[in-house]
Amino acid sequence: MPLKTVICIGMAGSGKTTFMQRLNSHLHAANVPPYVVQLDPAVLTVPYGAHIDIRDSVKYKKVMENYNLGPNGAIVTSLNLFSTKIDQVIKLVEKKRDVHEYCIIDTPGQIECFVWSASGSIITESFASTFPTVIAYIVDTPRNSSPTTFMSNMLYACSILYKTKLPMIVVFNKTDVCKADFAREWMTDFEAFQEALRADQELNGESGAGSGYMGSLINSMSLMLEEFYSQLDMVGVSSLTGEGFDDFLSSVDKKVDEYESYYKAEREMIMKRKEEEESAKKQKSLDHLMKDLGLKDKQGSSNRKSNEDDEADVISDLEDEGENDGIVLRDEDEGVEREYTFAGDERTSGEVNSKSTPDLQRRYEEALEQVGKSASSETAENIARYIRQ
Numbered sequence: 001m002p003l004k005t006v007i008c009i010g011m012a013g014s015g016k017t018t019f020m021q022r023l024n025s026h027l028h029a030a031n032v033p034p035y036v037v038q039l040d041p042a043v044l045t046v047p048y049g050a051h052i053d054i055r056d057s058v059k060y061k062k063v064m065e066n067y068n069l070g071p072n073g074a075i076v077t078s079l080n081l082f083s084t085k086i087d088q089v090i091k092l093v094e095k096k097r098d099v100h101e102y103c104i105i106d107t108p109g110q111i112e113c114f115v116w117s118a119s120g121s122i123i124t125e126s127f128a129s130t131f132p133t134v135i136a137y138i139v140d141t142p143r144n145s146s147p148t149t150f151m152s153n154m155l156y157a158c159s160i161l162y163k164t165k166l167p168m169i170v171v172f173n174k175t176d177v178c179k180a181d182f183a184r185e186w187m188t189d190f191e192a193f194q195e196a197l198r199a200d201q202e203l204n205g206e207s208g209a210g211s212g213y214m215g216s217l218i219n220s221m222s223l224m225l226e227e228f229y230s231q232l233d234m235v236g237v238s239s240l241t242g243e244g245f246d247d248f249l250s251s252v253d254k255k256v257d258e259y260e261s262y263y264k265a266e267r268e269m270i271m272k273r274k275e276e277e278e279s280a281k282k283q284k285s286l287d288h289l290m291k292d293l294g295l296k297d298k299q300g301s302s303n304r305k306s307n308e309d310d311e312a313d314v315i316s317d318l319e320d321e322g323e324n325d326g327i328v329l330r331d332e333d334e335g336v337e338r339e340y341t342f343a344g345d346e347r348t349s350g351e352v353n354s355k356s357t358p359d360l361q362r363r364y365e366e367a368l369e370q371v372g373k374s375a376s377s378e379t380a381e382n383i384a385r386y387i388r389q
């Protein structure tokens, strides 16, 4: 049985933490204790035991002070810092894949800090490329009983689906206060939703919304949502009473099957296309680089030459043939103390040691290859370097 990851996302106050707490105890009661990851750096207390807690790695208050940031900036920066360690986090979870059936992840209430940040994507991507991953989008049911609020929230959910490209379950929480039947009806019956919208506008004394651009905007949005609803599951739960959690788990199983049969293939295709585009881009920039260095025309001959003679002297080649493009002045000529990228034995006291200068093209190719190999951890390290700067 593969470990399944459930990432809980939702607006502030929707009940993510309470949902996590209930889900955790529900799984414990069912004898399948989950692996728990807590990613909200700003939370003071967590009502469940977490195996990995972002607060152990990043001190939110210190981030605020040290980087002179406001609350949301500090959450994003804390996530950025945490994402530099995501490889280790994934390794820890991987080690437990035979012990746990579920890995459940709590995210910050400031939804945009997670969903729209680079680190949020890195974290989600890292889990999704290692384990079947499902998004649980938590909705505060009583607060969404107005059709306009409901539509806005569903549009937000739709944008998360588009951003993460992962199977999604919309979890209508707090059903002990307000049943989710209205939401089910609105999600399955287009006419009923339109009717509710009309009634709501009349109740609020708004006129003209059924005509003009507003009317057509509402119509288009609800049509778009109808298509979106067909892609997702919805369940009603009460994190307070525990009602609906069995349905939620069945939904997770269904979505994991979908992940395996549909999303995984789709994701792999996207990754492959990205890789191909990346490598084409790299080739292009390599060509540019070679051209800028004035090596392009000589590439063939220099390659041939390097087979025959490994100690090809690139810079003197240029000088020999009397080209000006790409000629590098020596330190003495420029009067500038330069720092060299390559190891000291290749250049001595500012002069090019023609005997040991290896094939430049090969070195650039190797360097670019190296960049390609490190993918997510490299990106994460870049973020960390950027922040430190």
Ligand SMILES: Nc1nc2c(ncn2[C@@H]2O[C@H](COP(=O)(O)OP(=O)(O)OP(=O)(O)O)[C@@H](O)[C@H]2O)c(=O)[nH]1
Binding pocket: 010, 011, 012, 013, 014, 015, 016, 017, 018, 019, 108, 109, 110, 173, 174, 175, 176, 177, 237, 238, 239, 240, 241
């Ligand atoms: N009646 C009822 N109240 C709930 C339920 N779930 C959560 N709450 C309440 O809703 C409030 C917000 O719950 P939290 O779990 O803190 O919500 P959150 O989404 O984690 O909040 P942030 O961390 O600020 O984003 C609390 O007062 C909870 O007691 C539920 O199923 N029923």
